[in-house]
Amino acid sequence: MQALYNGANSAGLYTTSQVQALNVGMPLLQKDASTGQFNLTVAVQQSADLKTYTPLSLATGSLSVNQAGTLGFRLNSQTGAAFYRLQSQ
Numbered sequence: 001m002q003a004l005y006n007g008a009n010s011a012g013l014y015t016t017s018q019v020q021a022l023n024v025g026m027p028l029l030q031k032d033a034s035t036g037q038f039n040l041t042v043a044v045q046q047s048a049d050l051k052t053y054t055p056l057s058l059a060t061g062s063l064s065v066n067q068a069g070t071l072g073f074r075l076n077s078q079t080g081a082a083f084y085r086l087q088s089q
Contacts, residue, residue: 043087044073050083 008015029038045053056075064072075084 040088042071044075045085045087046075047083047085053085056084 004011005015029040031038044056044058046056047053058073058075062074064074066072073084075082
C-alpha cells in the first residue's frame with residue numbers, strides 16, 4: 001500500500017495534500033481519527049449590499065433537516081434587500 005502512495009504522482013493520482021491544496025480558501029472535510037466521523041460546519045452570512053457580509057445569528061428552531069439530509073434555514077430580514085452566503089467546512 002505504501003508503494004501506491006509513494007508512486008501516486010507517477011500513476012496520475014493525487015495525494016491527500018495535493019487535493020487539499022486545490023481547494024483554495026476552505027479546507028476539505030477531515031475525518032476525526034479517534035471517532036472515524038466527519039464534522040460539517042455551515043456558516044451563514046448576510047449582506048444588504050453584496051459587498052459586506054456579517055455572520056448571521058439563527059434563532060432556535062430556524063434550522064431543519066429532513067430525512068434526505070437537506071438543510072432548511074428560515075431567515076428574517078429587517079432590511080428591504082437581503083443576500084445570504086453559505087460557507088461550509
